Amino acid sequence: MRHSLPDQPATLGADLRALRKARGLTLSDLSSVLGRSVGWLSQVERDKSEPSITDLRQIASVLNVPVSMLFRHAAAPAHEAGHIVRSDARRPIGSKIAGLVEELLSPDLTDDFEMVHSTFEPKSCITTPVTRPTQEVGYMVSGQLDLWIAGAEHSVKAGDSFRIRGEAFRWSNPSSEPAVAIWVIAPPVY
Structure with a gap:
């Protein structure tokens, strides 16, 4: 099972890793499609490197998620991080195609x-x-x-x-x- 440590809120890198794995892609698979090195992608997933907006758009396209899903969301207070999602801090997900509006209720994408x-x-x-x-x-x-x-x-x-x-x-x-x-x-x- 994938779990975030209680004192370490999920990050962009953790969300990217979870999305990549959920789609059955290896670091090598995704880096190849992106035209980037495995090392670069690994650093992004470990929050050692910050992807550009162009990188985020390309990653979102490959993972079939809206780019807004990859933007950092409002940080929860330290004592709530990874546990509580306030109604005004939900992340919009999916697309509004066909009249569907979706929001992530989970604190992040690192669970099963x-x-x-x-x-x-x-x-x-x-x-x-x-x-x-x-x-x-x-x-x-x-x-x-x-x-x-x-x-x-x-x-x-x-x-x-x-x-x-x-x-x-x-x-x-x-x-x-x-x-x-x-x-x-x-x-x-x-």
Whole structure:
């Protein structure tokens, strides 16, 4: 298991390492795609070297995350670092494509899972199924979603939960109200 030490808050390097590993990439694989040396990437992952904004854009593209995910987030007070994420300090993740706004609820990406707060805008949907090498559990906080999981259609509302295990899925919010879900995803994908 990957864990941050309680007195050492997760860093950009730790998040990059977790994302790289979650995608099954070695240091050599990623450095080759980036056109950089393994040593440079290793130093970035160990917070010994600071990547430029151009480097961050390229890394984000290769890891399929928004570049904003890689910007340093507001530091938590020392006694909360690695443990508490305040509502006003959540990191935006994913993209707002198709009316989905997501925020990371986990303190960082160094655990075996991530927790995500997802808001699905009214009448929003994705039409192309998504398949990820993950196990995901979602809990509907409010609103309603229509889910297609492995070809089967389901409608879930506030209080319901669901699970997706590497199956193709897509979603739609048929309502004129936003829908909010909390997702737990393993391994982290953002």
